Amino acid sequence: MTTTTRRTALALTGSGVLAALAGCNPATSSADPLPARGSAAAAPTTRDWIAFARTVQGPVDLPGTAPYARTKRVFDTRFDANRPAAVMVVQRSSDIARAMRFAQRFGLQVAPRAGGHSYVGASAANGTLVLDLRPLHSxxxxxxxxxxxxxxxxxxxxxxxxxxxxxxxxxxxxxxxxxxxxxxxxxxxxxxxxxxxxxxxxxxxxxxxxxxxxxxxxxxxxxxxxxxxxxxxxxxxxxxxxxxxxxxxxAGEQGIFTLTFAGGAAVRVLTGWARWIRTTARSRWAGVHVDATGHGRLHVSVVGVTAGGDERAAAASLVHTIGTSPTATSYRRLGYLDAAVYLGGGTTSPRQRFTAGSDVLATVDAAAAAAVVRAVTARSRAGLPGSALLDPLTGAVTDLAPGATAFPWRRHTASVQWYVGDSSYASARDWLAAAHRSVGPYSAGGYVNYLETGQPARRYYDxxxxxxxxxxxxxxxxxxxxxxxxx
CATH class of the missing domain: 3.30.465.10 (Uridine Diphospho-n-acetylenolpyruvylglucosamine Reductase; domain 3)
Structure with missing residues (x-):
């Protein structure tokens, strides 16, 4: 889940070469990248890049040119120092084949970029030819x-x-x-x-x-x-x-509710939520945030989304299952697009620095919930930001078998996203490793859209x-x- 409320909560706690590359029309016709196999070709020269740029419609930006510093950027500012070999701004899809042939000739890897939100900066990887697909947005x-x-x-x-x-x-x-x-x-x-x-x-x-x-x-x-x-x-x-x-x-109206609970109720909230999310109507969704607020304290909240008009009944049902009263509640009923804007924190989102990872839990029983809470509490005691965000893997997600698509987590209860906002990368990575150890006995793997550097592929694909x-x-x-x- 990536909700508006989540975003809000986390926020609170060479000129000559440039001219040649950017001005050409075609003729009539983070982690460091893995080495491309089967090629020992020399790196392309500036002359090679210029010749290539003349065959495609969009600009091809090289290091040292003014646009490169802008076009190489992705959402996470941590990767601003990365150095792709070049960034090709794709203005027509037919040029992608030309880029592939150029990459093959010189032994380059190609890094596609759409939104640029990869957690490991994959679409700004060092040495790659980045294909910036954002102009193709119809x-x-x-x-x-x-x-x-x-x-x-x-x-x-x-x-x-x-x-x-x-x-x-x-x-x-x-x-x-x-x-x-x-x-x-x-x-x-x-x-x-x-x-x-x-x-x-x-x-x-x-x-x-x-x-x-x-x-x-x-x-x-x-x-x-x-x-x-x-x-x-x-x-x-x-x-x-x-x-x-x-x-x-x-798509119709949506109801949105937010329930806030005392930090000491975190385990009870997680286990109650897990029971509720497995049996409640599919039209109801809810995710849990457990946030470190310092001095060992926690902020615990549940954000729910339902069909319009069902938000209060859904919230009451969830509270009954949890078995403890929230300290604060809020309810909204919005049109479909207004709900999307509210949950997304607006129509756009500013670039930011963050570190994140994930675990997938088959069940969220008392032991698994306590492991999640211990991990966030340890971060809070250190006086540093950190959150665990649990999203359900129930309902229609279970309609397909684990092998029906490449996504394997069809028989599990929740994904846990471990999230640290603007903080020391080394400290955040240490905490992610500690969080993984804490929930290790209960974790089946991770979610590939929350990719982490250094993790084996089987962890994401099972x-x-x-x-x-x-x-x-x-x-x-x-x-x-x-x-x-x-x-």
Whole structure:
């Protein structure tokens, strides 16, 4: 979950080369990247880059040029010092194949960028050719099929705004600047997951450019192996996705409730929430925040989203299951787009510095809940910021088998996102490691959209890793496309 309330709570606690590259029209026709295999080619020279830039429509920005410092940036400011080999601003999808051929010639890895929210800065990785897809941000709804065609550079707000105008929606997260493509390719948890499944579960086809330059469409009927991998396998493991088609659902008013509890009730809140979230109506969603506030104290809150008009009844049902009264409550009933704006903290989100990771819990019993609470309490005692944000994996997420898509966590209760805002990276990483140890006996793995540096791929894909690795080797044997994770 990435809610507005969550964002609010966390906030509280060479010129000549430039001219040659940026001004050319085509002729008529974070983690460091893994080394691309099968090539010992020399790095491209400035002359090579200029020649390449003349074959594509958008600018190609190199280190030392004025636009490069801007176009290489991603959401997390921690990666501002990264140094990609170049950033190609993609203005037409046909140029991606040209980029793939150039990368093949010089042994480069290609790093696709949509929203740029990778937790390991994958789309600003050192030495890669970054393909900035943000200019490709069209959203088109087809009333006959009730599906929406989303270009890979579109953000969640782009999609929500367009669909809300026709009374439709797709299940997504809430941060407005997250790329719809990246979210969907990793699975896509959000406030409508219990009602309508993951973002990936609504994907019906995707167009992508493979590392060999071929453009294909993947669906259940064609290139089904790739289609399987795209639904939860994460971005950058097979090729560069250019367009996605999703089945939509009706979108109406939403009810939102927030319940705040005493810090000492944290374990009881987590266990009660876990019981409730497994049995309550699918139209109801709720996530829990446990935040460090210093001196060992905790702030505990639950944010819920329901069908409009059900927010108070849903909250009362949850409180009854938890068995303790909240210290504060709030309720709202908003139109679909207004709810998206509220939950996302606005229509855009400023760049920020953060460190985060995840665990996936099969159950949230008293022992698992206590382990979560101990981890956040330790951070609070140290006088440092840190949060555990639990999102449900129940409801419609369970409708598919764990192997039906690359997303494996279909029989689990919750994901835990460990989140640290602007703080020392070394301190935050140490705390993440301690948090993983605390919940280790209860953790099945992690969520690939909350990727962490240095973690093995099996932690994110579980029993689906071998099949995913086979697909990746089939279409990208040289690991030409960079994802930040070795699959």
């Amino acid at each position: 959203v088109s709804y087809d009333a006959r099929s009730r599906s929406v065609l989303v270009a890979s550079g579109a953000t969640l707000y782009d999609v929500k705004k367009h669909l809300a105008a026709v009374g439709r929606g797709i299940p997504t997260g809430t941060c407005p600047t997250v790329g719809a493509a990246g979210l969907a390719l990793g699975g896509g948890l959000g406030v409508e997951s219990r009602a309508h499944g993951l973002t990936a579960d609504r994907l019906t086809e995707a167009r992508l450019v493979l590392p060999d330059g071929r453009s294909i469409t993947a669906s259940a009927a064609q290139h089904s192996d790739i289609f399987w991998a795209l639904r939860g396998g994460g971005g950058g493991n097979i090729g560069v996705v250019t367009v996605l088609r999703f089945a939509t659902h009706p 029993t689906n890793l071998d099949r995913l690795a086979t697909v990746r080797r089939t279409y990208d044997p040289q690991r030409r496309v960079h994802s930040g994770l070795a699959v």
